[in-house]
Amino acid sequence: MKTKLGAVNVLYPLPTTLVGAMVGGKPNFNTIAHVGVLTVGEPQCICLGMHKSHYTNQGIKDNRAFSVNLPSLDLVKQTDYCGLVSGSKVDKAALFKVFYGELEAAPMIEGCPVNMECRLYDVVDFPSHDVFIGQIVATYADEAVLTDGKPDVAKIKPLLFDMPRKRYWTLGPDIAGCWQVGMELKRQGRD
Amino acid sequence: MKTKLGAVNVLYPLPTTLVGAMVGGKPNFNTIAHVGVLTVGEPQCICLGMHKSHYTNQGIKDNRAFSVNLPSLDLVKQTDYCGLVSGSKVDKAALFKVFYGELEAAPMIEGCPVNMECRLYDVVDFPSHDVFIGQIVATYADEAVLTDGKPDVAKIKPLLFDMPRKRYWTLGPDIAGCWQVGMELKRQGRD
Numbered sequence: 001m002k003t004k005l006g007a008v009n010v011l012y013p014l015p016t017t018l019v020g021a022m023v024g025g026k027p028n029f030n031t032i033a034h035v036g037v038l039t040v041g042e043p044q045c046i047c048l049g050m051h052k053s054h055y056t057n058q059g060i061k062d063n064r065a066f067s068v069n070l071p072s073l074d075l076v077k078q079t080d081y082c083g084l085v086s087g088s089k090v091d092k093a094a095l096f097k098v099f100y101g102e103l104e105a106a107p108m109i110e111g112c113p114v115n116m117e118c119r120l121y122d123v124v125d126f127p128s129h130d131v132f133i134g135q136i137v138a139t140y141a142d143e144a145v146l147t148d149g150k151p152d153v154a155k156i157k158p159l160l161f162d163m164p165r166k167r168y169w170t171l172g173p174d175i176a177g178c179w180q181v182g183m184e185l186k187r188q189g190r191d
Numbered sequence: 192m193k194t195k196l197g198a199v200n201v202l203y204p205l206p207t208t209l210v211g212a213m214v215g216g217k218p219n220f221n222t223i224a225h226v227g228v229l230t231v232g233e234p235q236c237i238c239l240g241m242h243k244s245h246y247t248n249q250g251i252k253d254n255r256a257f258s259v260n261l262p263s264l265d266l267v268k269q270t271d272y273c274g275l276v277s278g279s280k281v282d283k284a285a286l287f288k289v290f291y292g293e294l295e296a297a298p299m300i301e302g303c304p305v306n307m308e309c310r311l312y313d314v315v316d317f318p319s320h321d322v323f324i325g326q327i328v329a330t331y332a333d334e335a336v337l338t339d340g341k342p343d344v345a346k347i348k349p350l351l352f353d354m355p356r357k358r359y360w361t362l363g364p365d366i367a368g369c370w371q372v373g374m375e376l377k378r379q380g381r382d
Contacts, residue, residue, distance in 0.1 A: 005342070009235060011228055013206065013349070013351070036228065036237075037200060037202055038227070083369070085377060124324070126230050126234070127233075128230055136198040140196065143194055152355070153353045153355070164342050164343075166369045167368060169363060173363075175360070175361055177357060181271045182267075182274065186272060186276060
């Protein structure tokens with residue numbers, strides 16, 4: 001028996017990120033977990049849903065670049081803090097060791113185990129939000145979170161965001177292989 | 192010390208969904224984990240990044256509606272299977288008990304603990320992918336996954352998708368409250 005809830009978003013959890021941009025010539029970071037993956041291949045695009053009230057948005061528009069940094073569990077306080085205060089009042093970059101890759105306007109956080117620098121590909125304009133579509137230019141990872149040269153989500157230990165209950169969650173064990181565990185049904189003649 | 196990886200997407204894990212649509216007048220379901228949240232408030236929008244080769248895309252365009260169903264861990268085989276075979280060849284709706292809400296063209300899966308029916312709000316056209324932006328119309332949930340009337344991700348037990356390692360992961364324990372755990376830093380006078 002289903003209960004009808006109204007228009008409640010249940011598309012959670014999502015990975016919590018620290019989005020980096022240059023605002024007024026200085027690096028700033030904002031906590032964003034309303035993110036998504038749009039494409040695989042070329043161009044390889046992700047998106048950020050950012051309320052128009054954020055200080056960071058203008059910096060992304062001005063420079064057409066941003067970074068997406070994934071904090072581990074050990075950065076939970078700093079990550080949450082960066083969502084509680086505005087870069088218009090506080091120098092949040094002072095919390096972190098900042099580095100740059102190919103783009104001048106995509107400051108990244110050394111203390112986050114994986115970082116992506118993105119070119120702004122497009123903006124989808126909503127009444128309340130700017131949805132920034134970024135094309136991934138390059139990705140940086142700590143050696144410690146790689147397995148066979150690939151980023152290993154179990155080592156990254158992402159902070160998983162859940163809006164309905166306003167909690168950060170951890171990743172549990174893996175349970176199966178994608179494009180693999182369903183082969184049994186396919187072999188049973190359903191295809 | 193960072194290793195530069197090229198343009199590798201590390202924005203994972205994401206919740207695995209079964210996307211429902213009417214195609215040629217019949218319900219069909221496709222496994223999509225390249226999803227995202229775009230806005231909070233009105234309109235409340237999510238997105239699906241779907242390769243143009245999928246059979247489901249035309250149905251979403253024709254009817255301007257779709258559903259997003261979140262399978263629990265116990266549906267891992269069926270979920271993976273729906274990403275292995277095409278609705279052009281197999282009647283995937285036969286795997287599930289299907290129900291409808293307000294929209295005629297948004298078939299939903301009874302066996303998934305939470306379901307959203309969405310109106311197509313816009314399409315962002317990429318060379319390889321249709322990115323479908325959906326406005327949530329209504330959400331349905333099993334009583335068993337609600338806590339104080341709200342969807343509880345710990346009870347939903349979503350299947351979390353990880354592209355780099357091609358694995359499904361489970362949710363682990365929660366660790367902290369959002370807009371809460373960082374208050375300590377804020378009180379320390381950093382704001």
